Amino acid sequence: MASKETILTADGLKKLQEELAQRKGEIREEIVERLKEARAQGDLSENSEYDQAKEDQGKNEGRILELEQMIKTATIIDDSASKAAGIVSLGSTVLLKDVETGDEETYTIVGTTEADPFENRISNESPVGAAILGRKVHDVVITKTPVGELSYEIVEIK
Numbered sequence: 001m002a003s004k005e006t007i008l009t010a011d012g013l014k015k016l017q018e019e020l021a022q023r024k025g026e027i028r029e030e031i032v033e034r035l036k037e038a039r040a041q042g043d044l045s046e047n048s049e050y051d052q053a054k055e056d057q058g059k060n061e062g063r064i065l066e067l068e069q070m071i072k073t074a075t076i077i078d079d080s081a082s083k084a085a086g087i088v089s090l091g092s093t094v095l096l097k098d099v100e101t102g103d104e105e106t107y108t109i110v111g112t113t114e115a116d117p118f119e120n121r122i123s124n125e126s127p128v129g130a131a132i133l134g135r136k137v138h139d140v141v142i143t144k145t146p147v148g149e150l151s152y153e154i155v156e157i158k
Contacts, residue, residue, distance in 0.1 A: 007111030
């Protein structure tokens with residue numbers, strides 16, 4: 001079965017690589033140490049520290065496999081041509097103005113792996129992200145969101 005491509009910015013790839021190194025290094029070592037300490041207590045049949053460490057080990061190893069797969073299948077976004085043409089693309093940072101309220105908000109368009117709405121990093125597959133891809137400054141887009149239809153004007157593309 002073919003692996004799904006992971007679309008990342010260069011910064012997103014770096015963060016995944018750093019997390020992978022941390023999980024293979026200090027986090028793995030800390031879990032091994034906790035397992036040693038729990039084993040030293042003797043009977044493991046009702047040892048909650050041992051059970052928790054084993055569970056944490058499984059989660060950590062699962063995340064390591066996930067990170068390795070994402071890194072292996074990563075496609076790094078090169079938005080230089082789109083930036084030069086003034087077109088919104090993956091990796092673009094876009095200033096949007098709500099047509100109704102006049103409120104402005106800045107978003108960076110990223111792949112789903114890097115999306116974090118709390119940091120204004122929205123997925124290219126989100127309603128707003130999908131609506132503004134391929135658009136230019138002064139274009140007005142209408143997008144359906146969970147709170148209803150919203151209209152945005154693209155004010156600036158970086």
